[in-house]
Amino acid sequence: MTKERLKKLKALIKEAEHLEEQIRDLPFRTGPYVADSAKDYRTGFPRTILIRGYSAEGYYKLKRRLGEKLCSIQAEIADLEQWLDGVEDPQTRDILRLQYVNGLTQEEIAEELGYSRAAIAQRLKRFWDSENVTDLYK
Numbered sequence: 001m002t003k004e005r006l007k008k009l010k011a012l013i014k015e016a017e018h019l020e021e022q023i024r025d026l027p028f029r030t031g032p033y034v035a036d037s038a039k040d041y042r043t044g045f046p047r048t049i050l051i052r053g054y055s056a057e058g059y060y061k062l063k064r065r066l067g068e069k070l071c072s073i074q075a076e077i078a079d080l081e082q083w084l085d086g087v088e089d090p091q092t093r094d095i096l097r098l099q100y101v102n103g104l105t106q107e108e109i110a111e112e113l114g115y116s117r118a119a120i121a122q123r124l125k126r127f128w129d130s131e132n133v134t135d136l137y138k
Helices: 003-024 056-085 090-100 106-113 117-129 132-136
Strands: 033-039 046-052
Touching (some): 090 117, 106 117
C-alpha cells in the first residue's frame, strides 16, 4: 500500500456518489429528440425549446458503461477499506480514516482526538516507515 493510493480513497468515494447520481438521473427518451414549447418570460411569448435525450439503445449502453465504471470504483474502495481494517493499532487506524476518508488535516485530527499535531504527524510517520505496512496488503 502506498500513500498515493490511499490518498485517492476520498476522491473515489465522491466519484462513486456522482456516478450513482448520474445513473439515477439519466434521462430516458424513446426517440433521439423531443421538442416542446415554453414561455420565454423575458418577452412573454412562447418559444420552442429542444429537449435532448437518449434513444433506448443509447440509454442502456450509457447506463451499462456507467454501471461498470461504478462497480470498478466500488471494488477499489472496498479494497482500500479492507486494507484500512487490517491496521492493527486502533488509534492509527482512526487517524488514517480521518485523514484519508474524511479528508481532515493533521491539525483537525489532533483537535478531534485530543493530541498535538506533532503527535499525529509522528504516529503517521512511524506507521508509514514501518515494514508491516506492505505486509498488511499481501
